[in-house]
Amino acid sequence: MSWIAKNTLTWLQSIVIKILRTGNIPRHVAIIMDGNRRYANKIGVERLEGHSKGFEKLAETLQWCLEFGIPEVTVYAFSIENFKRSDKEVDGLMDLARRKFQRLLDERDKLMEHGVCIRIIGNLSFVPQDVRSLMAEAMRITKDNNKAFLNVAFSYTSRDEITNTVSDIVRHVKNGDITVDDIDENLFSKCLYTHNSEDPDLLIRTSGEVRFSDFLMWQTSHTCVYFTKVLWPEFSAWDLIYAVFYYQRCYSDIMQLKNDSQDKVSVLNNRTSNFVKKLHKERDTMLESTSHITILNGKH
Numbered sequence: 586m587s588w589i590a591k592n593t594l595t596w597l598q599s600i601v602i603k604i605l606r607t608g609n610i611p612r613h614v615a616i617i618m619d620g621n622r623r624y625a626n627k628i629g630v631e632r633l634e635g636h637s638k639g640f641e642k643l644a645e646t647l648q649w650c651l652e653f654g655i656p657e658v659t660v661y662a663f664s665i666e667n668f669k670r671s672d673k674e675v676d677g678l679m680d681l682a683r684r685k686f687q688r689l690l691d692e693r694d695k696l697m698e699h700g701v702c703i704r705i706i707g708n709l710s711f712v713p714q715d716v717r718s719l720m721a722e723a724m725r726i727t728k729d730n731n732k733a734f735l736n737v738a739f740s741y742t743s744r745d746e747i748t749n750t751v752s753d754i755v756r757h758v759k760n761g762d763i764t765v766d767d768i769d770e771n772l773f774s775k776c777l778y779t780h781n782s783e784d785p786d787l788l789i790r791t792s793g794e795v796r797f798s799d800f801l802m803w804q805t806s807h808t809c810v811y812f813t814k815v816l817w818p819e820f821s822a823w824d825l826i827y828a829v830f831y832y833q834r835c836y837s838d839i840m841q842l843k844n845d846s847q848d849k850v851s852v853l854n855n856r857t858s859n860f861v862k863k864l865h866k867e868r869d870t871m872l873e874s875t876s877h878i879t880i881l882n883g884k885h
Contacts, residue, residue, distance in 0.1 A: 611786035620792030620816030686719035702731025706778035707741030743802035
């Protein structure tokens with residue numbers, strides 16, 4: 586299935602979305618796409634088929650988000666913890682990723698037409714080199730697009746992200762690029778994998794599980810969280826509508842929390858700004874060296 590899905594909204598759903606768009610719409614939505622394996626068991630198919638159906642639902646949901654006017658989506662596609670599953674399932678998921686990212690490259694004209702920027706966040710050292718190369722190429726060809734942003738958390742956990750960030754900061758303190766006194770919440774945020782993005786406004790988790798599963802733990806301290814019991818492959822436009830409506834009900838409280846926290850945000854000076862640029866250039870260079878693809882750091 587294509588990464589750019591056709592509009593499947595009913596006339597009633599389109600009308601409801603237009604009404605909701607007169608209110609406050611989240612600029613950045615994060616999604617924990619849970620329930621693929623249970624869906625496969627439910628309909629009596631192989632687990633990989635459930636994951637494939639989950640990808641199809643992602644493409645459809647991205648189209649709904651565009652209809653809503655939501656410019657940025659971050660999805661939890663593959664946790665580092667998922668590598669602990671059976672070899673058969675992990676190999677199948679890597680092959681699925683291989684095929685889907687190749688399909689993305691084959692559809693580059695559609696991505697450029699819609700202005701979609703693809704970013705992969707996570708510890709890609711665990712990912713097979715050929716898959717890393719496809720991911721790197723997807724980021725390279727879309728880096729200048731700025732109409733919509735899709736962040737794919739692949740081989741990711743918050744603990745790994747935070748651990749690597751701490752390690753990088755310590756290393757650069759030892760190198761004299763920054764001092765201990767430079768370290769604060771803002772600097773730390775700028776060193777995370779998600780440094781190009783604002784924190785999510787709305788987090789959606791499907792399947793009935795009420796937990797974060799180590800996803801964007803630092804970035805969601807002031808995020809509206811919406812849990813739904815529906816399995817991810819069965820997620821519908823109505824479920825997204827309910828989530829956005831819930832966000833609108835919580836909007837005042839969320840904005841108050843964000844405004845209070847903004848009063849404490851520091852401003853990077855020349856030294857810390859140069860350090861942040863150097864750090865992310867190092868990470869890009871590391872990805873280039875393992876995938877043989879040139880990546881340039883894009884921002885919006």
